[in-house]
Amino acid sequence: MHISEKAAEKLKEIIAAQDNPQDTQLRIAFGGFG
Structure with a gap:
């Protein structure tokens, strides 16, 4: 699942x-996007 830069x-x-x-936990799940 691709997440755009803006998203x-x-x-x-x-x-x-x-x-x-x-x-x-979400931040970790998103692989450091946070």
């Missing part, structure tokens, strides 16, 4: 804006 950037913003341990 990755938006995902980073969303994750960075939240303080939730699940988001950290």
